[in-house]
Amino acid sequence: MSNSFGVEIPRIVNEEVFENLCLDLVWKNSKYENSNRNGRRGQRQNGVDIFARERESLNWIGVQCKVKANGAITNNEIKHEIKIALGFNPQLSKLFFYTTAKRDESIQSFIRSEADHHLANRLFDIDILFWNDIEDMLKDEEYTLVHYKYYRDLYTHIEDDGFYFGKLIRLTVGYRIEDTDYELLIGKTFQKGSDSYMNINYWKNVYYIMNFHERTFETFPLPCHESDLEAAFKYRRDRYIITKFINSIPNMDKFIKSTESEFKFILTDQEFQDFLSAYKEE
Structure with missing residues (x-):
């Protein structure tokens, strides 16, 4: 069931905070287990910021987080991250891009094309979640605690305000x-x-x-x-x-x-x- 909070959710502009948000979204997703960051900043990450295991298949998925305060994510960026994610160990079954960029049809088309090419060659699948998609997730009841963790200042603090x-x-x-x-x-x-x-x-x-x-x-x-x-x-x-x-x-x-x-x-x-x-x- 969708939970309407009645306010627009501001986009996150800090890269570390956004990565933390993405990790929490993956962690709360009932499809996954063993969710974690991949190393730390400055280390080689092979195109993967967050990894998790699919509960049913036990395959590994990766998430690449991209903050775009004003601009859009580009085809070249995506292609570069896909290429280096091929070196992730163990082999991924799917690579997600989570980005604060707004939904873009041309990028969606490019992602679909790259995914088809990869699957035809028995490589990992590829998908992308734009900020519009992340907003929808945050409004879902399953992610209410994640929403409140990052946006609690938008709401009345019943326990803090003496009500x-x-x-x-x-x-x-x-x-x-x-x-x-x-x-x-x-x-x-x-x-x-x-x-x-x-x-x-x-x-x-x-x-x-x-x-x-x-x-x-x-x-x-x-x-x-x-x-x-x-x-x-x-x-x-x-x-x-x-x-x-x-x-x-x-x-x-x-x-x-x-x-x-x-x-x-x-x-x-x-x-x-x-x-x-x-x-x-x-």
């Missing part, structure tokens, strides 16, 4: 049977760059829960106690159950960011007896 995130859920509770539904928002606020707990900072880096049925709200610590939810839930039994539900979540941050939205928590006989015992003691 919050929340998760809408439907929670069904009860004793022995499901008897009550709640529609809730569970979330967390964030705090960065300050250790102060004065004024508004007091409410940063805390968990909260909103009960839409009763239009009530409360913050809570971990572990949570029944008394922490008094302002959010009218009925004590339900507060007890929801407290147990919250404390049963192994990682609250991961839970809030997860996609599941339907939950239930039913008290066992022993848990209900524990609740009654605590109620009578008070």
